[in-house]
Amino acid sequence: MSPQTTEIAIVGAGIVGLAHALAAAKRGLKVTVFERNDWAVGASVRNFGLPWPVGVALTPYHPRAMSSRAVWVEAAHSAGFWLNENGSLFLAYHEDEETVLREFLDAAQDSAYQWLTPAEIATRTPAANLTGLRGGLFSPTELTVDPREALRALPEWLSRAYGVKFHFSTPVKHVSSGYVSTAQETWHATHTFICSGPDFETLYPHVFAASGMTKCKLQMLRLHPPPEDWRLGPTLVSGLTIARYDCFNGLPSISALRVRLAHAWPEHIRWGIHVMLAQNGRGELVTGDTHAYGLTFDPFDSEHANQLILDYLATFTTLPHPRVLERWHGVYARLPEQTEFIAHPESGVTIVQNTNGLGMTLSFGMAEAVVQTLDL
Template identity: 55%
Template structure:
């Protein structure tokens, strides 16, 4: 590691982007003793990292490398949350089954995870003890998983930079756009910098500014999702755990090998074709303020329209009402988020120059996977 001349703009590790991917890499390298500088074009991160459920969701990742990465991320979230001063709820999760094909998928999944003590198939009575928000009418069973956690992404993403600066001396340069990289040199807000070790480009859905030719060859695209947030639930009502229904089983790769999944997918497409049309699956989490975060849909396009569709929000809320019973669903906010996705891959990693690594397209699982992925990359580059 080089000893830096503090009279010029130098660092060991330069990171472009202060979303969760960039923050995870800042932590991974700073705790190994590197001098880290993070460059963010906005006053604070405003992209997909603050526009999601805030769920750390290992149950959605298949066994093996991705599940291990998610569990490593979970471990790191647990370590940094109390130090950074943001709320983290170790709440677990519930997948609810109301139809025979949904139940079949859950049974097959549990059978394939016989060595996983963190999950269990629960009866309706057992589910009622877990959460008072579950609609018990017609409920056949539910998958309980103990590994899931929830943060408020708006709070966490704003507080993590202060923690990294105080604990590890990471320097943040907000309102600062990196416009050119010729390793080891780069230009940020018109100033020349040198990164003596490595540059990481973690720019999320903004992949037009740096290395656009690399992205154009990659088949990367953008995904727009629609989400909603309720007013706080009255009388401190808590759903306790995030809840989801049968649609979610068709979304996450953890369930992809269940033999009954094609039957479930076909039935959904036949009965409710609007769900696969807009790639809707419905989940609900709750933050410390008591607000419910509800979503979501997925529109794939290189240039998603900025306009939200009321019909999609209605589809989401109508489906939510089939498995959730809460005091109020009065909506306080609606919004959309856009993230990068590389079809058929769990992340996009490229090396456009020696000393430069692009890390992007965590396929909407940035909160779940970023910390673990950054640890893997830091080990390789250390």
């Protein structure tokens, strides 16, 4: 049987694969996506659902994050999935947290970012713990989606609007220059993008081994929806998150903050915990998460770590009767100090991985840059 043909083959229907499908399809190319599962069930759906440009503010990746943000807004409108342009709020309860946030405001020189007083914060969210609150940094650029919904809706939209073909429940067993093979058939492809971590490991194990790539396991929680009229407003974070994000690296007071937090919250630091609170379109509250690094993880999640998350959440929020609805963990690719891994193991084949847990934030912009560079 003669191979079927496509101009662009994409392995993996997670957010990185879908972003590359969109970037190629917008150029009028014939795109075919292969996904080993019935739908995407990996890291792309096991996260907060937060396109988070502020996390890379003051870095070279901020323009890419903002271009991704624009695509999310357009896609949600066109594909019909829920999206909230709710922004984020960094809450400061200690002098060193306030100092770092004000240093960020000075460095950013962007009027979009605002310092809010406790009274102003109380008008933005019913959830902030006002006891001991010194104020907070509001950023308007962050979005919230429900990744379970969005990752189902995006393939339907890409198929309808751009003619992208999807083959779910179709593992790819071999890729070579010009060809993609599944268990059922062989395809001829002008260019192939491998955008799935598990497929990267099995299709090009020597490239994976040489990359230095490791993985990150995170634990997360979903809480029952509060009463119907209760809305969180902006996504909330506090000290541990301030200490974690790259946007605060290099600020004069960040090192002192990290030292203080290491002494105040040693077990949380050991588990790699920083805590965020988001609310999805169903009203559910999403919080987490832990961070453990390696190539192989214990498959059993720690309830102690989950309780540590909830304990820290209680320091900066006041929630109406919080009850855990679901617990889960996700695993994503990681390369220290890098946001992405791109390799060309042979002619017509590109491996693309997001490697810092910001796939929802950067993937659309990254895909546009990758496809443009290849001049397909």
